[in-house]
Amino acid sequence: MDLIGSGFLTIFSFVFLISIVVVIHELGHYWAGRVCGVHAEAFSMGFGPTLFSWRDSRGTVWRVAALPLGGYVKFLGDAGAASEPDAGKLDQLRAQMGEAADRCYHFKPIWQRAFITAAGPIANFILAIFIFASLVLTLGNRELQPVVGAVVPESAAAAAGIEVGDRFVSIDGRDVNTFNDIMRMVISGGSSELDVVIERDGSQVPLQIIAQRNTVEDEFGGSRRLPQLGVQAYSDPIIGGVVQDSPAHSAGFESGDRIIAVDGVAVRSFQQFSNRIDGPAERVEVEILRDGETRIIRTDVGPPSEEPGTTSPAFTRLGLVSTGLMVDYRRFNPIEAVGYGVQQTGAVVSTTVDYVGNIVTGRASPELLNGPLGIATAAGQVAQRSIDGHDNAFNAARSLLINLINLAGVLSVGLGLVNLLPIPILDGGHLVYYAYEAVARRPLSMKAQALGFRVGLVFVLGMMLVATWNDLNYLLGQIF
Known part of the structure; x- marks a missing residue:
């Protein structure tokens, strides 16, 4: 594919992913607000100049904007994302709004405000469960068995004594059901010692392994340093x-x-x-x-x-x-599919939490953190892999849609988790404020909220700088 076609495919895939996960996040806030009787003044799909808009019977203005990179919902009384009003500001706001105050977000009970705030991340988790469940319900599921087909010489696996034919049973007490589970758990574990249990000749053997950090090149010319054991999936020698x-x-x-x-x-x-x-x-x-x-x-x-x-x-x-390769194929009924969706969502949550925890403790490098550039790059690569090798447009488009939807499920979990971080400008930070208000029986002072906003903004900008640096390093590695 030429450079222009590849660029267009990347942009399309990125916009598709971001639009789904962010709009669903904001719809979570919106529907929770409706349940609690809060008036939504506006719901925007995208940012920037309005392309077209309409007002529904409840008085909410729905708009479609020129930049389809997410969206937002604006509730009655919202003044911005920086803070919540303190007691004095709330009294002034109630006097100004009169009867309309009953539909204002800030005058709802703490539990309702907390529910509305948490509904965005909850919607992301529900979306992920729905995506994973729908895919296996309609397509079934193919998973590589966690059996070793080859051991890389002088690798961590070779040093630990892993042999061809060994089956992974668990890593750090968590069951290993597929070969992808091995890679996921090793990456999230970073440089920490992993307690591994394998099955060999009908007996279980416990091992301790520290993964090696290796530079791994991909088919797109880029490279990343990843923790690896040095094992390959199994295929019969036939x-x-x-x-x-x-x-x-x-x-x-x-x-x-x-x-x-x-x-x-x-x-x-x-x-x-x-x-x-x-x-x-x-x-x-x-x-x-x-x-x-x-x-x-x-x-x-x-x-x-x-x-x-x-x-x-x-x-x-x-x-x-x-x-x-040795693959297990399974069909699911609706109940089993939902269970699988919950399981997969939990696996992504567990991997992400473990990885972030290991970054904080210094056992993992933050170089795998990605920002918008990294997400766009990953979306473009998934799209490119999806359409390569297909002999007709229908099969290519089908593969593209399936893989992008699956990636949207993973990204949705990530967005939900990030928003639950206890940082004031994120949903998790607002939940911390509500917890304080529930205990102290009064909102946090405006001065304390403003300070928290500044600290949170610095933290988020710091994460974005690290993620952007990682993204640029990868992209520059493809060129030089």
Whole structure:
């Protein structure tokens, strides 16, 4: 895809994601306000100049703005996001509003104000559950089994004694159900020691592993430093296909052959076989099992790929394709789908909280924090992966929509969590104010609120600077 097309796809994907998660967040505030009898003066979808607007029967002005990057809801009596009025300001406001004060946000009981404030993040969590549940209900779910197919030499996994065929059972007391769970838990764990339980030959083996921080390059030319164990997912050492006119085809390999050994060294997975032939040798001896009989096939090995790591050496150097990774496929009924949605949302929450906690304690680097640029980049990359390799526009568009909706679910959880941080300019900060008011039986003073706003603003700007720095480093790494 050319640069213009790629840029347009990135912008479209970013706007699509942000519009969904932010508008749903604000709708959460709006609907909670309606339940509590608070009048919403305006609801804006987007920012900037108004493209068109209308007023509903309740007097709320709904507007669609030129910059579709979120939105906001304005309740009666709102003066800004910086603070809540103190007792004196509330008395003045009530006198000015008269009977309309009954529909003003600031004069509602504490529990209602807290409910309206918390409703935005709650809406984000509900959206995530709905997205994850809907996807598995309509498409089913494919998950890689947490079985080791290869161990990278001199990696953390190799040092800990992990072997091909080991199945991960738990990490730090949390069950591992899929191979993606391993990556998620390792990244959130940072440089801390992980208590890992694996299953080997029917017995459970406890291990302690500290992940190594490695620079990982992606197919878009960028790189990130990530904690890694050094394990690959498992695929049976069975040939699924042979490329015509390849070295393997000339040597006589056939689909269904089970690979037993390479140059006399036994292999237990297709990844292990593939890694064994990715060396300087130009000819290898492969022992296979075909129709119940073992055979020896000697074959030439082609030159290494010019882009190492992007394709299996078994394919690029021999022309062999595996039967595929070990995948569990499952269909869900509606109740199971909702349970899965809750489980996935909880997993994202747990990973995020663990990662942030490890940043605070110094066990993880903040370099994985992303801002708007990072979100836009991720959206564009997901979109690019979605449309690559499809032979028609319908399949490409279907894949694009599914993957963007799934990413919206993850992003929605992140937005909900960020807004619950106890920082005054965020929803979580307002909830802290309400907690104080409930205990002290009076609002926090305007001076204290203003101070809290300034501290919160500095904290948020600091996080944005770190996230933007990370985003720019990644983007510059793609260029230089």
